[in-house]
Amino acid sequence: MFYIRNLENEFEFFLDMLYESIHIPESKPSKEALLNSPDIRKYHEGWGRRGDRALIAFNTKNQAVGAVWYRLFDDNTKSYGFIDCNTPEIGIAVSEEVRGKGVGTLLMRKIIQQAKDEGYINISLSVDLKNDAAINIYKKLGFKDYEVVGTSKTMIYKL
Structure with missing residues (x-):
């Protein structure tokens, strides 16, 4: 059993999950190096804005x-x-010990509902082209292919 709530005092955990969400199968840089790189820093720097x-x-x-x-x-x-x-662009990660237990799907359904409640028309995500398991889950949730850029696929969900 799992429950979901808004981020409160778990910003370090959020950063851990942001690091985990970045699919680099070999020679992944350290958390500090990767999260402070210009391409990734924009995902967390100044968190709490509109x-x-x-x-x-x-x-x-x-x-x-x-x-x-x-x-x-x-x-x-x-x-x-x-x-x-x-x-808005979505990111997601779950701890290794709970993978395959429905936590990711539960989180995705909750964030989709949150985006609807906040009045967004679409949400997007980027996924590594080789991450077939994630792509299949996103498609089951209703995400559609939008474009491929480099080694990543952008997918969109129309709310």
């Missing part, structure tokens, strides 16, 4: 086990899954 939302999943022992988030970007700070300035 359009930032994060949800944290907890197990029955009240341990954080997963996170999903979205953030708005603009033409000057385009993200990997950038569609436009009004489409």
